[in-house]
Amino acid sequence: MSADTLILILAIDRGAGPDVLTQHRTKAAAPFGGKYRIIDFTLANCLHSGLRQVLVLTQYKSHSLQKHLRDGWSIFNPELGEFITSLPPQMRQTQEWYAGPFDALRQNRYLIERNRADQILVLDGGVVYRMDYAELVRAHKEAQAKVTVAVRPVSSAGQGTQASVGLGENDWIQALSPPTPVDDDATGEQLQTMGVYLFDKAFLLHEIDRIERGEREDKDLAVDVVAPLTRTQSVLAYRFGQARGRVTPDRYWCDLATIDAYYRANMELLYAEPPIDLYQPDWNIHTYQGQYPPARTVPGPMSGNEGVFVNSMLAAGTVISGGGVNHSILFPCVRVKDGAIVEESILFDGVEVGEGAHLRNCIVEKEVVIPPNEQIGHDLKLDRERFTVSEQGIVVVTRGIWG
Template sequence: MKKVLAIILGGGAGTRLYPLTKLRAKPAVPVAGKYRLIDIPVSNCINSEIYKIYVLTQFNSASLNRHIARTYSFAGFSEGFVEVLAAQQTPDSPSWFQGTADAVRKYLWLLEEWDNEEFLILSGDHLYRMDYRQFLQRHRDTNADITLSVIPIDDRRASDFGLMKIDESNGRVVSFSEKPKGDELAQMRVDTTILGLTPEQAQAQPYIASMGIYVFKREVLIKLLKESLERTDFGKEIIPDAAKDYNVQAFLYDGYWEDIGTIEAFYNANLALTQQPLPPFSFYDEQAPIYTRPRYLPPTKLLDCNVTQSMIGEGCILRNCRITHSVLGVRSRIESGCIIEDSLLMGSDFYQNSAERQCSLTKGDIPVGIGTDSIIRRAIIDKNARIGHDVKIINKDNVQEAEREKQGFYIRSGITVILKNATIPDGTVI
């Protein structure tokens, strides 16, 4: 693993996750009450003994830089690092990143300085736990130029992914199509029993989808990026073209994996963590922990509360409220009489002490947290939000899409998203 260099792609502007990406890069979006999305691929690398990690970003990277600097510091006796490479303009390259491949190409001059044998290319907005050592072993055993991590997928979601066909005899990828539609999609149907699925499973999942996780031989990646400057994306251009002339192999991943690049997928993945008896993805794995920044917060305080099927981060203060099927982030503050159902609260970056909160109330301002007698259902409350007294965030008209930035909220797929630092006045009904 010392010969592997990991590159995590931070993604573009994150428009599908907006407004959560309004003030932060996509990998910096909080997840599961105390983590950030970037913690997932970085932790997978560390657990796989891959310690040289670059993160490529372009948009709103300040909070991501801060999180990585405070979280990942390897001992001085190791070559290990987690370093952010932000998009930059140079005399040779005056433009910003044009795509995933172009982002790596812009920093080839730096990547080539390392004495590595493989480049591991990862995405920054997926939720999964994976031992990359098995992935790389498959890559080396098949003497592949490129290896893709794949999953079987059903008809409903197939057009959202890059799909491929595989030679049954040697496992080589013979064709690849990025997010096909219509007739092109129908042509990508395959018998997925070649991946080891049962006939029943193969019938339900007749496509092989790329997870956006790749291993390249060092010289192959450098050659592909240097010889085709107009090709700017791995999934759309580099991989499909390489499938014709290079040994491109597929590695079947059979664990939980979720692309959480949309508000709906992000919301569902977070609330799925509360499922009983076992959630599809668990943070409770001592053998492969997910790391994040230690905050040294006090334990959560529950004062006469009713909490069912929920996760609550550290440092929260909850008074005489009801929490059902929800995830509460660090430093969440919920006052008496509140009802929180099917919601994700990201918590707060700071505490207001009793004097500050009382001063806010005296002035008619709203303190950070959820005010008394408020009801929140099927919502995402971003950090540092100030929700007043007797507020009802319930989407009472069942609106599917709405943009009310001046009022402090959006609605995406029927899920109400309260903006970071937003203030929702007393008595508001959304």
């Protein structure tokens, strides 16, 4: 399976994800779930699907992502033809950056052409889901499709972030249209794309030639490139969350398009039954983890009060010294000092919460030091004068606020 399919993961977003969280990193490198990066989910899907020829196309503020790939994903054996390779713009023919998703493929035509794979699987590295790509490849071959697009049903308003899909008989796609808000009153199944596209290599190379002759726009892979093919070519829809395949079909997919979506997706991991199953024993999500000591709670040095946490995720190296943490996610090496309270919040690596500070409904960037007795998330009018506040009242505390 691995030799038949070449993976190209698109991680070139210019901060198109959750706003201020991508000021210093590409969306694919944004932290998620207490210990992961967003791209870990796509890479784990490749690993468990037996697909081990992976090119990660990078561009925008890619240092954090490249470091993560080096430290956490140097696990494949090049002697067996396996690799995960970061691929910035090579500028072999022009001096231009990637102008869009399909232009990124065009600029790397030579790597696609010389690879022995028969199929090219193009993936979005900035979304969170679990999927057995081996089953998608199987369905693609069985149907003898030129292109196969993974699709998922949507039912809740506000989920219209991906291209809408119109199906004909036997799940052949008849139309792909720009994203539209989901209509809760509409009858019938509403489907959208997922950022998963499988191409026959020869067909993809032919389409790249057409782009080089200026016959396609290149803003959205589904709408600008695949949609015109539905009129003349065989474009198959692969339904997400089927029973076939080794991953449990939780049918969870999230593109973390806004601060509120990012916050909500993290908080959902604290449910008694989370919507995405991170605990399937044979489908673990691999990542890089520093060699930190275990997380712990200790009494406060001044108050003597025990450090406590309730329904929260604490990563390695975190210490709660007489403070309290409730319904929150703490990444590695966070410090919560004596008398500090953290509620309904996400704290990135190395955050320090000073004595007596109180945080509620916050996302705090890595290595931010919250001063003692600071109050954040209690007075949104005051918070808006100092921080970024989302539409739903989530306060994002970035680096440099206090010098």
